[in-house]
Amino acid sequence: MERKILIKIFDGDANLVRTIELSIESYMRDWSSLLSFCCEGEVDSYFIEAHASNLSDPWLIRSFRRVLNGNEGSKTFFINNDKTNKSGNILLSYIASSFDNEAELTELEQEKLIKSIAQVMSLGSFYSSILIEYFKCIALFYGLYHKTMLFSLQLVFNFTILTPLDYFNYIRREKNSKDKCFPLMKQIHALLFSGRIKEGIKNSEFIHAYNSIAIDRIKVEYDVEPDVVLIVVPQVLSRSHAPTRMLISLLQALKKTKRTSYVINTNDILPDTKASGWVMPIRGNKLAPNLASTEIGLPINRYFQFDSSSLSETIKKLSELLVSIRPESVWTIADNVALESLEIPSKKIMMPTTAHAQFCKPDYYLIRQGSNSDNVKSVISNLKKDVKYLSLRNFLDVNVSPKPTEMVNIKSLVACVVGNRLTYELSAEFLLICDKWCSMGNKIEFFGPIESKDIDLTSYTNLRENSTFNGYVDNLSSKLSHCDVFLNPERLGGGYGARAAIYNHIPVVTLPDNDVAANAGNAFVVSDWNEYLEELIKLTDYNYYNSKRERAKERVEIIEGSGTSLEDIINII
DSSP: OBOEEEEEEEOTTOOEEEEEEEESTTHHHHHHHHHHHHHHSSSSEEEEEEEOOTTBOHHHHHHHHHHTTOOTTOOEEEEEGGGOOHHHHHHHHHHHHHHHTOSOOOHHHHHHHHHHHHHHHHTOHHHHHHHHHHHHHHHHHOOHHHHHHHHHHHHHHTOOSSOHHHHHHHHHHOGGGHHHHHHHHHHHHHHHHTTOSOTTSOHHHHHHHHTTOSSOOEEOOOOOEEEEEEEEESOOOOTTSHHHHHHHHHHHHHHHTTOEEEEEEOOOOOOOOGGGTOOOTTOSOOOOGGGOOOTTOOSOSOEEEOOOSSHHHHHHHHHHHHHHHOEEEEEEESOOHHHHTEEOSSEEEEEOSSSSOOSOOOSEEEEETTSOHHHHHHHHHHHOTTOEEEEEOOOSOOOOOOOOGGGOOTTSOEEEEEOSOHHHHOOHHHHHHHHHHHHTTOEEEEESSOOGGGSOOTTOHHHHHTEEEOOSOSSHHHHGGGOOEEEOOSOSOOHHHHHHHHHTTOOEEBOSSSHHHHHHOGGGBOSSHHHHHHHHHHHTSHHHHHHHHHHHHHHHHHHHSSOBOHHHHHHHO
16 A cells, blocks of 8 residues: 655646655655745645545545545645745644654753644644644554654643553554563653643553553462562662662561561663653653662662663563562562563562552552552552552651741741752753742752752852752751751652651642652642742741641641551561
8 A cells, every 4th residue: 555645736827836745654744845835935825636546545635635624525725825834834844853863852852842842733723733643643654763752742732642552552562672662661650650641641541551561471480488578679779769768667677577588679760761752851760770789788688689671681580589589478669560570479569659659460559658548549459459458657767856936037948959860850940940939038958969060050040149059968857957948849759858848847849749749748739830939939928937837747747647567567468
């Protein structure tokens, strides 16, 4: 079947002035060329005809007619200069080149692409219809890179052309690109279960797609050894890394209950997915697997660290380890696609690193205090009906000494920004908010792997002159006690820093749908950047600030008020 049709262009006197091919392979470029000729030609209007052979793909001719509002029998269409414009044609060409290069896009290139698509949509129904038809063409005919770009752009703009199920089924068929698909699945599921997926794509579709995930389940058989525990972690960094602190706490609890513990670090880090066509600024975790280390001094000798570069290799090594040690139970800290690929006789316990649901099919799911428990149960139950839920009491040590109210200088408040990945999490919108905060006479202290040179401060004079960069610090929770406000960037994590702030009675300001929001509670959540700035202005009022401190104290009581200890949960399981 031919993947192109011939477009003939006639002037007002019915003279043939140009022929252009419209093909599936260069659909958007061809439309750009066609409209550019009509826009910049010597006459004000043209007639165009589409000529298809019996072998031509019928989708192309139908698509051509849909753009020009023609019916099934339409043959000739009229285009004048009023219908086209030069900037729109340039935008079509740029969007096509962004898709067709199949190269990793920088953050600036991603932003430019998103803005270009928004501009095309604003040009009216004619240009919008060309864009929509191009996206339909990608969904039907193009490969993984194009489909991934389309799928992620759907999440940005809240529309659905390529359904989750169709996208996952395509990935499933791409057996040769299984390892390339792995980071994409991780990214998509991280967004889904964090609550970031917009309403335009139904949750049930993702659940269905998850159940046809690209990795075929592998059955691993062995007789379990009582009181032997395997802990599967995606990365081991330092004590300042909250999931690593969770690992240490779990190991200490297992030691008290006289279990034999093994730890395997699969290096199952969420990779940067831009090279595969993912377009979602400030969403990916750009940590590389080689950042994983054992400098923390794990309190056991049975530690395994994989340096696998592919998912299939990780699955193979994990299977061999399971058969070797035959654990009675397997604990997962954070989600792990390799473990999810295996059917094993061991009991699976999910110890989530986020307050939202993380994709998994465990036997036990530990609900963290401060999490959205109803949402978590709803999502996980759709994956596995017979999951048992246990409410986990706070177990991370938080040593605090809240600043006395009388020591708060309301005329010059000190805000803190905390994170392990601040270099990648500070968006232009957040930095502008910080600059405006400093313009009010306030200050900001950064805690994490970031220095002034990591931020382009040329446009943020107030921020540059009123910021302190502390790097990593020991005893973060006690270091935060001299701060007055906790500012959260747009990100998924940050829960431990927020908890330390709340325990120090420090008001938090955060956007919704992230760990900080779940830990701090709705009293500290704002809907958008405008409301974010409004909240900062309110906090400079002494009475309002003190009311927020009281809400923080109340939140501590809620977090500490219920749940089962880690040691008791181990014995229950």
